[in-house]
Every structure is written in C-alpha cells, then in structure tokens.
Amino acid sequence: MARHPILACALLAFVFSCQPQQKYATTGSIEVLSNELNAIADANAPIEIVGDGFEWSEGPVWLPNEKKLLFSDVPKNVVYEWTAARGVKTYLKPSGFTGDNTKSGESGSNGLAINAANELLLCQHGNRQLAKMNAPVSTPAPDFTSLATHYKEKRLSSPNDLCLLRNGDIIFTDPPYGLPQQDADPAKETTFNGVYQLTAGGEVNVLVDSLTRPNGVALSPDEKTLYVANSDANRARWYAYIFDDNVIREGRILMDATGRTGEEKGLPDGLKVDAMGNVFATGPGGVWIFSPAGKLIGKIRLPEAASNCALTPDRQYLFITMDGYLVRVTLKKIS
Numbered sequence: 001m002a003r004h005p006i007l008a009c010a011l012l013a014f015v016f017s018c019q020p021q022q023k024y025a026t027t028g029s030i031e032v033l034s035n036e037l038n039a040i041a042d043a044n045a046p047i048e049i050v051g052d053g054f055e056w057s058e059g060p061v062w063l064p065n066e067k068k069l070l071f072s073d074v075p076k077n078v079v080y081e082w083t084a085a086r087g088v089k090t091y092l093k094p095s096g097f098t099g100d101n102t103k104s105g106e107s108g109s110n111g112l113a114i115n116a117a118n119e120l121l122l123c124q125h126g127n128r129q130l131a132k133m134n135a136p137v138s139t140p141a142p143d144f145t146s147l148a149t150h151y152k153e154k155r156l157s158s159p160n161d162l163c164l165l166r167n168g169d170i171i172f173t174d175p176p177y178g179l180p181q182q183d184a185d186p187a188k189e190t191t192f193n194g195v196y197q198l199t200a201g202g203e204v205n206v207l208v209d210s211l212t213r214p215n216g217v218a219l220s221p222d223e224k225t226l227y228v229a230n231s232d233a234n235r236a237r238w239y240a241y242i243f244d245d246n247v248i249r250e251g252r253i254l255m256d257a258t259g260r261t262g263e264e265k266g267l268p269d270g271l272k273v274d275a276m277g278n279v280f281a282t283g284p285g286g287v288w289i290f291s292p293a294g295k296l297i298g299k300i301r302l303p304e305a306a307s308n309c310a311l312t313p314d315r316q317y318l319f320i321t322m323d324g325y326l327v328r329v330t331l332k333k334i335s
Helices: 005-017 036-037
Strands: 029-032 047-052 056-064 070-075 076-085 087-092 107-115 118-124 131-132 144-148 162-164 170-175 196-197 204-208 214-219 223-232 237-242 249-254 271-273 279-283 286-290 296-301 306-310 315-322 327-329
Touching: 029 036, 047 087, 047 286, 056 315, 070 107, 070 296, 070 315, 118 144, 118 162, 118 286, 118 315, 131 170, 131 196, 144 170, 144 196, 162 214, 196 214, 204 223, 204 237, 204 249, 214 271, 214 279, 223 271, 223 279, 237 279, 249 286, 271 306, 279 306, 286 306
Parallel strands: none
Antiparallel strands: 029 296, 047 327, 056 070, 070 076, 076 087, 107 118, 118 131, 131 144, 162 170, 170 196, 196 204, 214 223, 223 237, 237 249, 271 279, 279 286, 286 296, 306 315, 315 327
C-alpha cells in the first residue's frame, strides 16, 4: 500500500498517459476543392481503418450517451458496435430479418437512428419495415415493434435509410434492394420507389415518388431542405428539395455524378448534415462534401465504395462505412 496516495495516483495517471495510443492503418486522402473546406478538415487529417472483415457495412449512427458507434452489416443480418476501448463486437443479431428463411442477399438492417427517447430505430430490409427495438440501447435484444410496413395497403419493399424531425416524424426511403429480384420481384407491391414521411401519429405519406433508387436521406439543420441520394448508375444524383410544412415544394439536382460511376467505386448513397449545414455524401470515389449553399468544397477519397457516414455531435470525427471496412476521419470540432 502506498504511503502517499495522492502521489501514487499522480504517478499512476502519468503512467497511463504515457501508454501508447492505439495505432490504426490509414487509407485514402482528402482533396481540397475550396478554401471553405479548411473550416471543416485539414488536408492531412488521418483517415483510419478502425474495423474490417465485414461483408457490406452500412447505416452508422453515433450514440452520444454511450460513446459508441452502431452500424449494420446488411448481408450478415447483424448490427455491430464500435468503441475506442474495445473495437468492434456484435451488438444485435438478427437485425433486419427475423423469419426462418429468405432468398434475399440483403436481409439485414440498413439505416439506423436514435430518437429523442434514446431508442434504436432500424430500416429492416428482410422484414420490409421501419422498426423500433424494444430493448434499451444498453442491453440490446432482437425484439422489435413495427413502425411502418405499408403505404395505402401496399407493403413496403425494403426501407433503406431514415432521418428524424424534431417533432417526432420520420422520413425514410424505400428502394427495392432487399428484394431478391429488386423491381422485378413478384413480391414488390408498390409501383414506385418512394421517399416517405411517417408522422408521429403513425400515418405514412409519400413525399417523392419520381426517383428510381432513393437511398440516403438527410435534413438541413433548419429542416427546410431535404437531401436525397439516388443510387442509380444511370441517374447517379443528389437532390435537394424545399421541405415546407411537411410538403415537398420544389426540387433540384444538387450534383449529378453519373459520369463518374464508371471511373470510381460507389454510387450516391448515405449522407449526413452537420450542425452548420455542411453535407457529407457518400458517392463515387468516397465522400463528397458540400457547403450549406450546395457548393462542392472537398472530397474524402477512398479506395472502396463508401455506403454511409455518421458524425459525432461536435464533428470531431466522421465515421464511414466502406464496403468491408469501418473508417474514421478526424475533422475540426464545431466550437
């Protein structure tokens, strides 16, 4: 036993502070296309590989209270968690299909979100629904409540990504990726691939029905602009819609990347918006970064197809699901 506990504690703290921090392999690079990017990231910021061995990683969400990241592996029907202390481990299985048999190659959960009640919401490909996990996020269990399964008596195809409004409503996309034959699948009931709004009262309304493959979806901080990615090689675009009083008033193409899809891996997919209104959109070649005004100001260039991303609340880190990998980019904190 130490005779001087305060000194002993100080020495112990010094020893731990001198322990080497975990070193990760790095990948990719950051391309600066405008000086505006300097407020967000340093061109030499590390892009660390913090997890690997996945089949197709997707739908990341940061849990501030638990200081952990959750993300889906869609083909494996599992949600993983990542923490700085323990790395990657299984969090929830099954995550998107709870039946006995499926022919879908993408049956698991995809997009994930945490609502105001600190509950986990999941876009479930295999179960063809938007769902809520009934267990607390600290003690996960594959017990779900259906939130949205149909639109006008037509069963949804495979909800893919979602974003939450402050009033409790949920906007989600419904492409056919979870169906074995996608649009040609005999089980597909809707005649379009839609962007929907689930009201707090449980009503499902269509917002956009004109996109071929609506995928990633996010709102601006003032909830006046809705961003949607279209994951179609022939129409590889990001759209920005004026969202007013729960109605889409007008839409425009934020960026058309159709010509890039043959040169670089990936399609417009998941996206997130930070508190300042900057848009981080996965697409051909990595993550495209747009200013609040819609200007392309930089890219995080990656060697494999990026599917989605998640920001910590202070924007210190951007996590990216990249095919079989999970990567982390160090950004500049929001002060």
